[in-house]
Amino acid sequence: xxxVARQLSLEALVAECVPRDAVLALGGLxxxxxxxxxxxxxxxxxxxxxxxxxxxxGSLNADQLIGADLVAEVQFAYLGLENxxxxxxxxxxxxxxxxxxxxxxxxxxxxxxxxxxxxxPFAALPTDFLPAPGALPTVRGxxxxxxxxxxxxxxxxxxxxxxxITPDVALLHCQLVDARGNCGYLGAPFLDLDIARAxxxxxVQAERAVPRLPDHCRAVLxxxxxxxxCVLPGGAHPASSHGCYAEDDVALADxxxxxxxxxxxxxxxxxxxxxxxxxxxxxxxxDARLASLARTPP
Numbered sequence: 001x002x003x004v005a006r007q008l009s010l011e012a013l014v015a016e017c018v019p020r021d022a023v024l025a026l027g028g029l030x031x032x033x034x035x036x037x038x039x040x041x042x043x044x045x046x047x048x049x050x051x052x053x054x055x056x057x058g059s060l061n062a063d064q065l066i067g068a069d070l071v072a073e074v075q076f077a078y079l080g081l082e083n084x085x086x087x088x089x090x091x092x093x094x095x096x097x098x099x100x101x102x103x104x105x106x107x108x109x110x111x112x113x114x115x116x117x118x119x120x121p122f123a124a125l126p127t128d129f130l131p132a133p134g135a136l137p138t139v140r141g142x143x144x145x146x147x148x149x150x151x152x153x154x155x156x157x158x159x160x161x162x163x164x165i166t167p168d169v170a171l172l173h174c175q176l177v178d179a180r181g182n183c184g185y186l187g188a189p190f191l192d193l194d195i196a197r198a199x200x201x202x203x204v205q206a207e208r209a210v211p212r213l214p215d216h217c218r219a220v221l222x223x224x225x226x227x228x229x230c231v232l233p234g235g236a237h238p239a240s241s242h243g244c245y246a247e248d249d250v251a252l253a254d255x256x257x258x259x260x261x262x263x264x265x266x267x268x269x270x271x272x273x274x275x276x277x278x279x280x281x282x283x284x285x286x287d288a289r290l291a292s293l294a295r296t297p298p
Contacts, residue, residue, distance in 0.1 A: 005181025005226040025053040027172035027192040037235035063087040073100035077109040088259030115164035116198030170199035177206035181223030187242020189219040245293040
């Protein structure tokens with residue numbers, strides 16, 4: 001019959017399945033389909049992260065973990081609050097030298113995840129990343145740990161390659177999960193399917209459990225890739241969950257302000273993230289907010 005993903009509570013999913021000092025990857029993109037409930041629970045349980053791999057375009061998901069002083073290193077292509085400005089906790093940690101940075105460009109970041117998903121040690125970048133003769137590529141100069149040059153054995157030409165990304169744990173958000181742990185996306189999966197296959201352990205939070213995934217899912221992550229999941233309606237808030245609700249611009253703006261100083265973030269952590277997901281939902285009246293942001297599934 002094959003593996004069946006365990007269904008656990010949010011608290012148990014983090015306590016039992018996320019090791020300390022892991023390489024941890026987050027799914028979604030910007031403010032869409034990002035596993036915010038799992039991120040908040042990592043903050044509450046104070047789980048240290050050796051290397052954080054945010055989504056291709058990371059946002060408050062990574063910023064909150066960095067603000068909680070849980071992250072030693074971040075490998076990223078972009079990390080900011082998009083239309084709300086800079087990611088304040090990320091910037092403060094980077095400027096203070098508290099955070100090691102492994103800067104990647106978006107094409108290389110994507111190819112590195114796909115190499116990890118395919119079981120390959122590295123991926124070759126498009127040829128327009130090659131520098132002029134005798135010069136180093138900018139990306140290799142910034143991040144020599146992950147970029148290198150080699151000679152193409154078929155053509156003799158120089159190639160720029162990037163090390164594969166192989167997370168210990170992936171945290172993802174989807175809309176539907178069935179009894180066998182098959183995960184259905186009602187919108188874009190972004191790089192989630194690659195992240196799941198590249199990781200050693202895949203953990204998913206879902207909006208709703210269903211007996212069987214409907215035919216109109218835009219993408220499906222098969223259950224044999226998923227190790228455990230939790231069902232938590234509204235778990236992506238204040239980000240969006242495609243087909244369920246839009247992003248909450250009011251709550252996102254509040255977080256952007258809170259991220260600007262140590263004191264403001266500390267207050268946000270106590271008053272908003274709190275000691276449980278129930279606290280978070282009461283503090284922001286999440287159920288009422290989600291009702292006003294609701295989207296009808298396709």
